[in-house]
Amino acid sequence: MNNDIGHFISSLDLARHPMKPSKQKLKTDYFMALEYFVRQSWGNTDYIEARLAQYQKLLAGGSIQAWLFESEMSRAISALVNNIWPWKRKYSCWLLCDIALILLDEAEIKKAYASLREFPRPKETARLDTLFTALWNDGEIPAAVSFAKELINQFRANRRFGIQTEKRFIVTAGLSAGKSTLINALVGKPVTKTSQEVCTANLCYIYNKPFEDNAVHLRASPFDLDAGYDELVGGIRTEVSHVASFFRGSAEPQNRLCLIDTPGANSAVNRDHGELTREALLAERYDKVIFVLNANKIGAGDEFRHLRWVAENVPKDKVIFVLNKLDDFNKSEDSVTDSLEGVRSDLLRLGYENPVICPLSAYFALLVKMRRSGDRLSEDEQDACDYYARKFRREEYDLSDRCAGSDASGGEDEAALMSRKCGLSGLEKILFGGTDDEKGVH
Ligand SMILES: Nc1nc2c(ncn2[C@@H]2O[C@H](COP(=O)(O)OP(=O)(O)OP(=O)(O)O)[C@@H](O)[C@H]2O)c(=O)[nH]1
Numbered sequence: 001m002n003n004d005i006g007h008f009i010s011s012l013d014l015a016r017h018p019m020k021p022s023k024q025k026l027k028t029d030y031f032m033a034l035e036y037f038v039r040q041s042w043g044n045t046d047y048i049e050a051r052l053a054q055y056q057k058l059l060a061g062g063s064i065q066a067w068l069f070e071s072e073m074s075r076a077i078s079a080l081v082n083n084i085w086p087w088k089r090k091y092s093c094w095l096l097c098d099i100a101l102i103l104l105d106e107a108e109i110k111k112a113y114a115s116l117r118e119f120p121r122p123k124e125t126a127r128l129d130t131l132f133t134a135l136w137n138d139g140e141i142p143a144a145v146s147f148a149k150e151l152i153n154q155f156r157a158n159r160r161f162g163i164q165t166e167k168r169f170i171v172t173a174g175l176s177a178g179k180s181t182l183i184n185a186l187v188g189k190p191v192t193k194t195s196q197e198v199c200t201a202n203l204c205y206i207y208n209k210p211f212e213d214n215a216v217h218l219r220a221s222p223f224d225l226d227a228g229y230d231e232l233v234g235g236i237r238t239e240v241s242h243v244a245s246f247f248r249g250s251a252e253p254q255n256r257l258c259l260i261d262t263p264g265a266n267s268a269v270n271r272d273h274g275e276l277t278r279e280a281l282l283a284e285r286y287d288k289v290i291f292v293l294n295a296n297k298i299g300a301g302d303e304f305r306h307l308r309w310v311a312e313n314v315p316k317d318k319v320i321f322v323l324n325k326l327d328d329f330n331k332s333e334d335s336v337t338d339s340l341e342g343v344r345s346d347l348l349r350l351g352y353e354n355p356v357i358c359p360l361s362a363y364f365a366l367l368v369k370m371r372r373s374g375d376r377l378s379e380d381e382q383d384a385c386d387y388y389a390r391k392f393r394r395e396e397y398d399l400s401d402r403c404a405g406s407d408a409s410g411g412e413d414e415a416a417l418m419s420r421k422c423g424l425s426g427l428e429k430i431l432f433g434g435t436d437d438e439k440g441v442h
C-alpha cells in the first residue's frame with residue numbers, strides 16, 4: 001500500500017491512553033522518548049509532525065519541550081524504561097505500541113524497535129519481543145503484555161485495514177442533485193460542502209478509516225489530522241482535496257472505501273467543472289460509478305446530456321443509479337413508483353439492459369445517522385428529521401422494499417428502521433455489501 005495513504009487513513013484513539021493519569025514529569029519524559037524514536041523514521045514528515053502534535057497535546061499539554069542532546073536523551077530514556085519498580089516496566093511496551101501506531105510501516109517500526117530495544121535490561125527485552133510479535137498477528141494477546149491490549153488492538157485494526165483492497169466509487173450527476181449530500185450520508189457526518197449553489201469545485205477523495213476515533217483528516221494545505229466542521233464544509237475548495245473519516249454505521253467489519261466527489265457536470269457558470277468530472281470518469285480508477293438523479297427534475301436537459309455522455313463513455317455494468325430527493329415528493333402530485341418506472345425506461349433507451357436504481361432521500365439519511373450517533377442536530381434539522389420520520393413510515397413513501405439490498409433484519413431499532421425506509425441501508429448493501437451480483441430495482 002502507498003505509505004502516505006496508509007498513514008492518512010489510519011485511526012488513533014488517545015482518549016483512554018494508559019499514560020494519561022500519570023504525573024506530568026513522567027508524561028513529558030514519555031513524550032520526549034516517543035518523539036526521539038519516531039523522528040528517526042524517514043516517513044512523511046507532515047503526517048509525523050501532526051501525529052506527534054496529538055501526543056504532545058495529550059502528554060505534555062501541548063507545551064514545546066527543549067530538544068535534548070543525544071547523551072541527555074539516552075539518559076532520560078534509560079530512566080524511563082529501566083525503572084526498578086515492576087509496575088513501571090510497562091512504559092517500554094506502551095512506547096513500542098505508540099511508535100507502531102504512528103509509523104504503521106513495518107520496516108520503519110522494525111528500525112525504531114531495534115533502537116528502543118537497546119535500552120531496557122535483558123529480562124525486559126523478552127517482554128518487548130513478545131509484544132512486538134503480538135502486533136503482527138491476530139491471535140490472543142499474551143498475558144505478559146495484556147496491559148497494552150487496547151493499544152495493540154488499535155494497531156492490529158489499522159494493520160488489517162491497511163492491507164485490504166480499496167473499493168472505489170465515483171459519484172457524478174448533473175447539477176445539485178445531491179452528490180455531496182449522498183457522500184455525507186454514507187459517511188454519516190458532514191465532511192463535504194452541500195448547497196443550493198454550485199459548491200463542489202474540484203475532486204474530493206473521501207476515505208474510510210478502520211474505527212471511530214472522532215477525528216476527520218484533511219489533506220489539503222495544511223495537513224490536518226483533526227479537521228473541524230468549518231474547514232471541511234466552510235468554503236469552496238478549488239484544489240483537489242482528500243478527507244478521511246470513519247464511515248458510520250456501514251457493514252462490519254469495516255472495508256477500505258474511497259468515494260470520489262465530483263463537481264456538477266453541467267454548470268453553465270463553470271464549464272471547466274464538467275470537464276474535470278468527465279476527465280475523472282475517463283481516467284480514474286474505480287469499481288462503480290454512482291449516478292445521482294434528481295427526482296424533482298427528472299429528465300432536465302442538463303442532467304440528460306450528462307446521462308447520455310456517461311452511457312457512451314462508461315461501461316454500462318459499472319453504473320449504479322440513485323434517484324434522490326424522494327422526501328420532497330407529494331402524494332397528490334407525485335408517485336415514487338411512476339418515477340422509478342420513468343427513469344427505468346429512459347435508461348433502457350440509453351442501452352442499460354438491467355439498470356440498478358436505488359431510490360433515496362440522502363438528506364434524511366444523513367440526519368438519521370447523525371441522530372443515531374448522538375450528534376446535536378439544529379432545531380431545523382430536528383424538525384426535518386421528525387417530519388421525514390412520519391412521512392417515510394407511510395406505505396406510499398417507504399423506499400425499503402423498492403431496492404433488493406434492503407431486507408429487514410431482526411431486532412431493528414428506530415434508526416435502523418428509518419435508515420431502511422429512506423433507502424440508505426439498501427444502497428449501502430448494494431455498494432459495500434461485497435458481492436458482484438448486486439441487484440437493485442430492475
Ligand atoms: N429535500 C432534499 N434535499 C436534498 C437532498 N439531497 C440534497 N439535497 C439538497 O440539494 C442541494 C444540493 O445538494 P448537494 O449535495 O450540494 O448537491 P451536489 O450534487 O453535490 O451539488 P454540486 O456539487 O454543486 O453540483 C442542497 O441544498 C441539499 O441540501 C435530499 O435527499 N432531499
Ligand SMILES: [Mg+2]
Binds near residue numbers: 179180181194263264
Ligand atoms: Mg457537491
